Amino acid sequence: MSRRLPRALTRLLVTGALIAATLPVAAQTVLIRGATVHTAGAQGSLQNTDVLVRNGRIAGIGAGLSAGDAQVVEAQGRPLTPTLFGGVTGIGIEEVSGESGTRDDRLSLGDDSHMAVRPEFDVTLAFNPDSIVIPVARVEGIGFTLISAGSGSSIIGGQGAVMRLDGSEEPAGPKVLYLSLGADGAAQSGSSRAAQWMILDQLIDEARGRLPADSHVAALTPAGKRALAPYLDGRGTIVVGVNRASDIRQLLRWSKRHNLRIAIRGAAEGWRVASELAAANVPVFVDPLVNLPSDFDQIGATLENAARLQAAGVRVGFAQASDASHNARKLRQLAGNAVAHGLPWEAGLAGLTRVPAETLGVGDAIGTIAVGRKADLVLWSGDPLDVNSTADQVWFDGRAIEMRSRQTELRDRYLPQATPANEGGMPRAYRKR
Incomplete structure (x- = not known):
């Protein structure tokens, strides 16, 4: 007799495969410009500072770095830290x-x-x-x-x-x-x-x-x-x-x-x-x-x-x-x-x-922002030690990951959002027919 996986488990596995597939595989040259850089190392915290990432590593830290062919991310003073433990x-x-x-x-x-x-x-x-x-x-x-x-x-x-x-x-x-x-x-x-x-x-x-x-x-x-x-x-x-x-x-x-x-x-x-x-x-x-x-x-x-x-x-x-x-x-x-x-x-x-x-x-390799270290970085909306702040973007080896998880998938599915297509804010699962 065949056995079928419960629907909830099937959705869980499919979502997991989707999330894994969306993790970028190609490193980019990135310039994060005008951040408050918390190096967690000897340089301490640096105001209005740029971080240049090339080939998955931190290639430069300083003010007014040349962008060249880099993708530019405007930090506008937001905190930049190493990824956290x-x-x-x-x-x-x-x-x-x-x-x-x-x-x-x-x-x-x-x-x-x-x-x-x-x-x-x-x-x-x-x-x-x-x-x-x-x-x-x-x-x-x-x-x-x-x-x-x-x-x-x-x-x-x-x-x-x-x-x-x-x-x-x-x-x-x-x-x-x-x-x-x-x-x-x-x-x-x-x-x-x-x-x-x-x-x-x-x-x-x-x-x-x-x-x-x-x-x-x-x-x-x-x-x-x-x-x-x-x-x-x-x-x-x-x-x-x-x-x-x-x-x-x-x-x-x-x-x-x-x-x-x-x-x-x-x-x-x-x-x-x-x-x-x-x-x-x-x-x-x-x-x-x-x-x-x-x-x-x-x-x-x-x-x-x-x-x-x-x-x-x-x-x-x-x-x-x-x-x-x-x-x-x-x-x-x-x-x-x-x-x-x-x-x-x-x-x-x-x-x-x-x-x-x-x-x-x-x-x-990780744990600090320093030239030569892996570019595992987080750009925050505010103080990273304040629970009111969120991670705006995370990079691994200079690759920007898609900021999506099982929890965000559930949020987007079930949190009412008023649009012309969803009958005054009712989530898709609860629409009346």
Whole structure:
């Protein structure tokens, strides 16, 4: 018996194919003239400045640049920024959060599974550049995201990487390893955070060949040992989800003892150990809206977390604490709230651009507006950290994308607009016959 896809799902798939097909493929020479250029880099913010794009790269920054054969975009003083970081998300590997068949972000082998610790689990292999979620984020100025890996059976979730939202299928930078500590990892570590350090030390000993080959406590596959290798000699970054100040202190001691390179996601109580984080040169990705003790790991949460960390010299980026994939556009609202509670504006923009790009190994290509960088740019209607502002145009490699997504398609279909053809403003679907 034949089976037909539900009509709503059919429309979803067709719209996704249409949106993917409309992404331009040819780079242009473009001159964006008279913008307020927020470089997010050493040049800071530049008033009434031109940006010349050629062959997908930024070829010039300055006043009165010659247009030549370039397409000219009159910015009229509007802000121009690098495309923004979308946070730590499942964009491209999570279509519908409530439908397990559309989620590839988590490995579940079961509690009794042999060798349940699988650092070789790599979610980038499931990335779908045609995901409907991508255009929704892209038209809001989001240009790159760190896709995350999780595990229901181990505090080591697996590996992810930065993905540009330009239609590319391959990671834009090196892989990162995910680790969950504190209360979030207790269920995978014998219900005790103390056991987490025991397990991690054992895994390091095993990966470095310090356990007998026939040891009954071995937890890693040969592929798992190979996957851990670059992280154990400082060539890879471990992104650690942790919130409590005492856990962060223990993490700093542990990473120093094993010579590991780490970044922290969460750090709700990070301000309490800000000087230690700065001394260790450990960047953090915080959610500035976390200000209530939703659990015992966040009793010290405060809206001033980002500002206090930055004032102490910590590199601060942003990541939402929950529901990040379908709300990546809200990350700039988080940055705006951090600014409202003491973070300098330039640091707020850096937390959406330069800081995540540099931390995650793609800072030589994206995250700042500088000569030679990829021309991944956003022209805004106003302050990009103000939710009243919108992205007027987004470019990837100097290509202007069509500012259209599933959401704009639905808006145009169902929002009443009075025209001679639609009977006084009734949408097509509701016309009376």
